[in-house]
Amino acid sequence: MDKTSTGREALRTLPNVAIEVLDDRTDSVGSGGGFIKVRRYTVRTRGAREEGQPFAYDVVDRTALDAVIMVLYATDGAASDDPLVCVRSALRPPVGLRSGRWLAAPETQGAMLWELPAGLIEPSESHDPVRETASRETREETGYAVDASAFETLGAPVFLTPGLCAEKIHFVCAEVDRDAPREVTSTEAVERGAECVWISLREALALAAEGVLCDAKTELGLRRLSDRLSARDTKGRAR
Numbered sequence: 374m375d376k377t378s379t380g381r382e383a384l385r386t387l388p389n390v391a392i393e394v395l396d397d398r399t400d401s402v403g404s405g406g407g408f409i410k411v412r413r414y415t416v417r418t419r420g421a422r423e424e425g426q427p428f429a430y431d432v433v434d435r436t437a438l439d440a441v442i443m444v445l446y447a448t449d450g451a452a453s454d455d456p457l458v459c460v461r462s463a464l465r466p467p468v469g470l471r472s473g474r475w476l477a478a479p480e481t482q483g484a485m486l487w488e489l490p491a492g493l494i495e496p497s498e499s500h501d502p503v504r505e506t507a508s509r510e511t512r513e514e515t516g517y518a519v520d521a522s523a524f525e526t527l528g529a530p531v532f533l534t535p536g537l538c539a540e541k542i543h544f545v546c547a548e549v550d551r552d553a554p555r556e557v558t559s560t561e562a563v564e565r566g567a568e569c570v571w572i573s574l575r576e577a578l579a580l581a582a583e584g585v586l587c588d589a590k591t592e593l594g595l596r597r598l599s600d601r602l603s604a605r606d607t608k609g610r611a612r
Contacts, residue, residue: 381572381576381580383568383570383572384460384487384570384572384580384585384586385585387462387483387485387486387487388483388485389481389483389485390464390469390483390484390485391469391472391483391484392466392469392470392484394470408435409433409434409435410433410434410435411431411432411433411434412431412432412433412434413429413431414429414430414431414432415427415428415429415430416428416429416430432537432538432539433537433538434538434539435538436496437493437494437495437496438538438539438540438541439493439494439530439540439541439542439543440491440492440493440494440540440541440542440543441491441492441494441503441506441507441510441542441543441544441545442489442490442491442542442543442544442545442590442591442594443489443490443491443492443507443510443511443524443545443546443547444458444489444527444544444545444546444547444594444595444597444598445458445459445489445490445511445515445517445519445546445547445548445549446458446459446546446547446548446549446574446598447459447548447549447550447551447571448548449550449551449552453602453605453606454574454599454602454603454606455573455574455575455602456548456573456574456602457551457571457572457573457574458489458571458572458573458574458577458595458598459489459490459515459549459551459569459570459571460487460488460489460569460570460572460577460586460591461487461488461489461490461514461515461567461568461569461570462485462486462487462488462567462568462570463485463486463487463488463563463564463567464484464485464562464563464564465484465485465486465563466484466563468482468483468484468486469483469484470484482587486587486588487570487585487586487588487591488588488590488591489588489590489591489594489595490510490511490514490515491510491514491590492506492507492509492510492513492514493506494506494543501521503524503526503543503545504521504522504524504545505521507519507521507524507545507547508520508521508523508524511547512556512558513557513558513559514557514559514564514567515555515557515569516555516556516557516558516569517549517550517551517553517555518553519547519549523547523548524545524546524547525545525546525547526543526544526545527544527545527546527594527597527598527601528544528597530542530543530544531593533589533590542590544593544594544597546594546597546598546601551571574595574598574599574602577595578592578595578596578599581595
């Protein structure tokens, strides 16, 4: 069961979890036997005037190619341009496995990260896939029940790792009553025991600058919310 807390210090106390590899199934399963597939293509460019030379290129692929990032915020007792935002802990084995590799600089990062809640957009989300996914994943990951219609788009979607995967990230935001009853429904191994923390937007951005919040999509989502609220505040003062 997850926990919910508030404050800057909570984000500095994430357990330094290490990852132990029990079995490497790469050779036995193959490149297409898991959640993601590795496509090993031979490609060439085709322009208006000429064709390029063929070259080999590996691509990471999966059925649900796009994802949505939910920036949940609460304004109770907070300034209009500095609300509380919700971040949650997540187990990220690839990050934990960095410790066994050559690194450009020493680091003490374990396998746990603080991130904004997020989830994959499944093909079954057909009416309003971004907002439907945001509503479903918010319930699964944080326990808060937020209707799809409550989410607002936060700018244009972006590619996260275009040299490796064609995944596109969509950003949305919604105001949440953080005291509302919650029931986390996710049963995924990487999300068991996750902790949700509410922290002021300004503090979250400061922690991103320090490297405590070191997830790129999380920092971008926070900055987009800050820009959105600042624009609203400026517009309000101009009236």
